[in-house]
Amino acid sequence: MPNTLIKDSATRILQVNPLLSYAEIGRLLGVSRERIRQVANGHRRNSRSCNVCGKQIRLLDDGVTQTAYYQRYCYDCWLAEKERRRKAHRQDFTCEWCGAHFSRKAGTVRRQEELGLKIRWCSKHCQGKWLAAYRRHAQAGC
Ligand SMILES: [Zn+2]
Ligand SMILES: [Zn+2]
Structure with missing residues (x-):
């Protein structure tokens, strides 16, 4: 499988489930964990963990706005935080x-x-x- 195809597939899988490990993605695509790590590296760098619950978040995730992403909140924690701020x-x-x-x-x-x-x-x-x-x-x- 060419690297570009692996990268595309891995990116799409990560968009759906950012919590999957490289080994799990590799198993899904039938390639080694190391290949995934190599091609997905650049992509994963863009992920960060939620300040509150530690979940991995990326800008592309559903409902994660720029503000939420840069202030490090996952979707659920961001909703809670917005409510808290509204009350404050x-x-x-x-x-x-x-x-x-x-x-x-x-x-x-x-x-x-x-x-x-x-x-x-x-x-x-x-x-x-x-x-x-x-x-x-x-x-x-x-
Ligand atoms: Zn969270
Ligand atoms: Zn009244």
Whole structure:
């Protein structure tokens, strides 16, 4: 089998299952482990292991984005990490009118606070209702 064909096949196998050893790939293709190591070397260099679970990741893997790859996360760990970051960047509130739980971006909360405002309602709608009720109370003098 010519080296180019072995390389192509090994590359394709590695794309499907990056965790296979050279020996296993060699067995699939009917060539020695050493041949696979030689032709696949350049390719494997592009793989790195996930920071979290240690799984081998490559840019070509399904769902592995550039960001995930360069920050060393496999697909599953990247999803978990994104969720963690999303939470870290959001703050939870309870609407003072309807009682709904909602979240706002941390940056938005900070800007509001700088303006001396507090986030108290889930929507403009609830804000309007609350203010109307507040004004009625104020007019009634209680
Ligand atoms: Zn992982
Ligand atoms: Zn509300």
